[in-house]
Amino acid sequence: MPTFEIGERDFLLDGRPFQVISGALHYFRVHPDQWADRIRKARLMGLNTIETYVAWNFHAPGPDEFDLTGRRDLGRFLDLVAAEGLHAIVRPGPYICAEWDGGGLPAWLFAGRSAEGGAGVRRHDPAFLEAIGSYFAHLLPVVAERQVTRGGPVLLVQVENEYGAYPGVPADERTRYLRALVDLTRAHGIDVPLFTSDQADDEHLSLGGLPELHRTANFGSRSLERLAVLRRHQPTGPLMCTEFWDGWFDSWGLEHHVTAPEATAQDLDDLLGAGASVNLYMFHGGTNLGLTNGANDKGTYLPITTSYDYDAPLSEHGAPTAKFHALRAVIAKHGPVPDEVPVEPGPAPELDVVLDRRVPLDGVLDLVAGRSSRTSSAAPPTMDDLRQWSGFALYGTRVEVDDAVLVADEVRDRALVALDGDPVGVLDRTTHAWSVPLPRRAGTLTLLVEDRGRVNYGPRIGEPKGVVGSVRTATRELTDWEAVPLRLDAAPALLGDDVWRDADADADAAPVAGPSFHRGTFDTVPGADHFLRLDGWTRGLVWVNGELLGRYSSQGPTGTCYVPGPLVRAVGNELVVLELHGAAAPRARFVAAPELGPTEA
Incomplete structure (x- = not known):
């Protein structure tokens, strides 16, 4: 029977030292037909493990719902990781942050609590723990049967997430809450090692863990200094950076964040050279499809962009970047890396689309409400x-x-x-x-x-x-x-062909006023990734063939919307835009490459 254990100084896979070299890849941010491609490219960069969060609200949009099919098929994703010969780390929360809507916590958890949300959430609250118990009962059997101890890929499972940074919980209640999560996790068949991860400072590491859980740290620079902080709180066992921040997320109205590949590579070299394990956050960011983006509010409310490119080694559309090659070269100094390198994708199809049909929102309220x-x-x-x-x-x-x-x-x-x-x-x-x-x-x-x-x-x-x-x-x-x-997220399906057949026709050069839906069709290369520009439009939602790509905004920084190739067919593709304000003309354009916006000077 395979084993994975925490030794005196190392992780031990079947009794032998094993340095985890992992990358974050969120199945919920990638079209499922592209999972295998992204996992394969992780192996080609030299990674031996894939890490993923699990977003509770992605699987449970309502209190009596739980979905593990299609885009939510975590079991299939983990099976693809195993098929590529890689291991896996699963981080089921219940809270994940991840710049995801509500940090993964379902909004219905808070219904009926105080006006500002439930004080019992992320605490030792009976109602919250009961909800987690139901969540874990649905989810964790999928993970349990894929543990390394049962011949599967899963090596480690996380308990909570950056809990040391969550304010207002007394120390004794923190301990009781974390221990309750451990009990719930073990009760559903998880027998691999459990761990916590917190930002690499003394306060967060001391508040976010338990003596019986393996502590890891999150950071993106000054690796040796941060590992020394972690060692103070984890005196024995392997050191690990669970989130090695190799990029950063974007917010609407701000610049596109990038980091220098050379600096990131040097910090990774220092970390691996010290014998520590690592999980790159992110290896591949993907997209906040639909209405799934989160937001931050530290005095100013800043929602996250639809693109979650993250300036990661593998770009939003799955292309290897300069950072991919720089980090691959570092990994090759510390372990085996395949000879094969991913091919660079060619330019995407370029074409213009006239959205020649218009339906005012106030004319179809009965259909979408x-x-x-x-x-x-x-x-x-x-x-x-x-x-x-x-x-x-x-x-x-x-x-x-x-x-x-x-x-x-x-x-x-x-x-x-x-x-x-x-x-x-x-x-x-x-x-x-x-x-x-x-x-x-x-x-x-x-x-x-x-x-x-x-x-x-x-x-x-x-x-x-x-x-x-x-x-x-x-x-x-x-x-x-x-x-x-x-129900605007499902608007194209709710409107139907009859509405569009009777819709107003727009001249292709005339300005349009919102809130209104606009529809056009196009033929193109089937299965090819596309990049949609909506220059002259102001703000709203966009769909291709009924799939909500997400939000767009003239605020930027993002200049294009990523259209995954599996959504596109050869003829009769449907483009629908909900414009909330107004547009210079009912036209859109597909361009050859992504444009993620201006960066810091």
């Missing part, structure tokens, strides 16, 4: 009250001639304000814009509110979305609200 979920109330409900865990909701009420100005306590995260369908202004969490002037006329006021991604790090995890608090005018507090969640 669930009538049974409409809510009438004196005060505006949150989106969580509507059980709308991501996306959009539409709020409506009446205003009078003398109301003059609209002021909201808070909107999470952005609202398009209209009066009788005419745009009035924007309420925006990032810019702290909480008021807009109103025309001096009576009418129906609407707020189209967008959840731009739930906070994935820090004390604001679990906060509700939508309109939070009261909404006032110059003369009164607004009451008598109607609110309805919108």
Whole structure:
């Protein structure tokens, strides 16, 4: 029977020292038809292990749902890792951060708790532990049967994630919570070593672990210094950097982050030369497809971009980068590396698409809104009250001639304000814009509110979305609200062919006004990756053949949307854009290469 153990100084695979040289590859950020390609390229860079988080909310979008099929087939992903001759590390959370919506914690966990989320989350709270128990009962058997002790690839399983950085939990409760997670993990058949990972400083390492769990550290520079800090907290056993940050994520409105391959390579060389194990975060970042991006809020709310390229060794579309070759050369100094090198992909197909059909959002509300979920109330409900865990909701009420100005306590995260369908202004969490002037006329006021991604790090995890608090005018507090969640993520399927057949036709050079859906078709090279530019468009969502690629924004930095090749066929491809503001013309362009935006000077 194969074994994997923690020795006095090394990991021991079947009793022999084993240096883990791993790379992070999140199956939920990569099209499943591309999993095998990305895993193979990890082996060609010299990695011997693949690490993945598991995003709880990806598998459990509702409290009575759990899906392990298709894009959520973790078992198939781990089997592909094994087929490539690699090992695996699984990090099931329950909290993962990962710049993912809510840090992977399902939003429904917080329903019915306090207005600012559940104090019991990430604590020794009976309701939270019961929910984790159900999650683990569905998930961990898939991992357990693929452990190295049963002939599979899984060497290690993580308990929680960077728990030392989570504020406000007393030390004794931290210990009880972590021990409860250990018990739940072991109860579902996990017998490989368990570990924790925390940022490489004394405070986080001391707060985030247990004596019986193997401590590892997260850092991206000054490797020897950080390993020395880790050794103070893990006196025996192998040293490991579980997140060796070889790049960084991007936020809308900021620059595209890059790091120098040479500096990263030197830090990796120092780490491996010291005999430590490593997991590159990320080896391949992928894409925040759909509405899955998270956000950070340290005084300014900053949602994460659709692209999760991360400036990783393998780019968003699976191409080896200069960093790939630099790190491969370092790994070759410390262990075997295959002779084969991944081929560079050629240019993507280039073509223009005219989106010649237009449907105003307000003309199809009945199709994209669930009538049974409409809510009438004196005060505006949150989106969580509507059980709308991501996306959009539409709020409506009446205003009078003398109301003059609209002021909201808070909107999470952005609202398009209209009066009788005419745009009035924007309420925006990032810019702290909480008021807009109103025309001096009576009418129906609407707020189209967008959840731009739930906070994935820090004390604001679990906060509700939508309109939070009261909404006032110059003369009164607004009451008598109607609110309805919108299923915009599934809009192309909900609209159907009949709607498009009867839709307005747009001239290919005329400006267009939103909120509105726009549709065009195109023929191209089947199975080829594409890069979509939406120059002249402002902000919204985009689909190819019914698959929501994610959000786009003229804010940048990202200039292109990645279209995975498996989504594209030879003829009759459908491109649908939901534009929230306006566009210079209903045209889009596929270009030869990605454009991720300007970098720091």
